[in-house]
Amino acid sequence: xEEAMKNRFxxxxxxxxxxxxxxxxxxxxxVLSVIFGVxxxxxxxxxxxxxxxxxxxxxxxxxxxxxxxxxxPRMIVLLDxxx
Amino acid sequence: MKCEHVIKKLxxxxxxxxxxxxxxxxxLHMEQCSGCREELEALNKQNEYIKDVPLIxxxxxxxxxxxxxxxxxKARQTLPWPYWLPIPAMSMLLLIIFIHLALFSTRxxxxxQSVKTGLLSYTVEHMAKRPNVxxxxxLINYCIRSHEYLCKCAQEQCxxxxxxxxxCALNGNGGSNEK
Numbered sequence: 001x002e003e004a005m006k007n008r009f010x011x012x013x014x015x016x017x018x019x020x021x022x023x024x025x026x027x028x029x030x031v032l033s034v035i036f037g038v039x040x041x042x043x044x045x046x047x048x049x050x051x052x053x054x055x056x057x058x059x060x061x062x063x064x065x066x067x068x069x070x071x072x073p074r075m076i077v078l079l080d081x082x083x
Numbered sequence: 084m085k086c087e088h089v090i091k092k093l094x095x096x097x098x099x100x101x102x103x104x105x106x107x108x109x110x111l112h113m114e115q116c117s118g119c120r121e122e123l124e125a126l127n128k129q130n131e132y133i134k135d136v137p138l139i140x141x142x143x144x145x146x147x148x149x150x151x152x153x154x155x156x157k158a159r160q161t162l163p164w165p166y167w168l169p170i171p172a173m174s175m176l177l178l179i180i181f182i183h184l185a186l187f188s189t190r191x192x193x194x195x196q197s198v199k200t201g202l203l204s205y206t207v208e209h210m211a212k213r214p215n216v217x218x219x220x221x222l223i224n225y226c227i228r229s230h231e232y233l234c235k236c237a238q239e240q241c242x243x244x245x246x247x248x249x250x251c252a253l254n255g256n257g258g259s260n261e262k
Contacts, residue, residue, distance in 0.1 A: 071226035
């Protein structure tokens with residue numbers, strides 16, 4: 001059990017180390033919060049901390065998606081008009 | 084044979100489960116090693132004590148309860164499907180974001196150098212030089228400025244009267260609203 005936990009921490013450490021080089025508008029951190037939140041639910045289903053992490057991650061992604069859906073199609077229309 | 088290997092095999096030796104070569108090797112080692120002999124004596128004493136302990140009869144339904152608890156434990160470790168819903172929801176949102184980014188970037192790369200340079204300068208300004216603590220605000224600011232820039236370019240090239248998409252405040256006066 002202790003060995004398995006060490007391996008999990010090693011994987012988290014590796015992922016965070018890789019992500020420290022990139023910045024994708026925080027999307028990468030939101031994705032991690034959802035993934036680790038769901039993994040935490042496997043251990044304790046009523047964990048408020050895990051549900052909070054999942055909710056915040058999803059809310060963040062919804063905000064980013066909404067902004068992208070509002071602006072990017074309009075910019076694409078404009079780009080199609082420009083030579 | 085080393086002491087650690089002998090100690091691992093002592094239990095099987097006492098129960099008479101060792102093959103002949105192993106049994107001979109253990110016995111040969113015992114003759115030379117007092118530590119392992121003491122270990123063997125201690126194990127023999129333990130066995131004698133255990134033999135004296137009265138057998139405990141399990142209560143009725145013990146086996147059924149044990150299996151039920153084992154099944155419960157297995158079910159507890161398997162997460163039901165509603166708990167996995169955040170993952171497909173997240174994947175869907177990511178897919179929407181990346182489809183839009185891919186469509187946008189392919190069109191940007193097809194445009195002239197001046198348009199690409201202008202958009203790049205806005206990107207650097209809003210994503211690198213002046214990062215906002217709150218990421219969505221940075222993205223919104225970037226989208227607004229980029230949209231204004233593209234709208235100005237479209238007006239200059241197409242002689243449009245006003246903003247084609249009705250989002251920005253530009254009104255077709257040749258970019259006088261540029262900040």
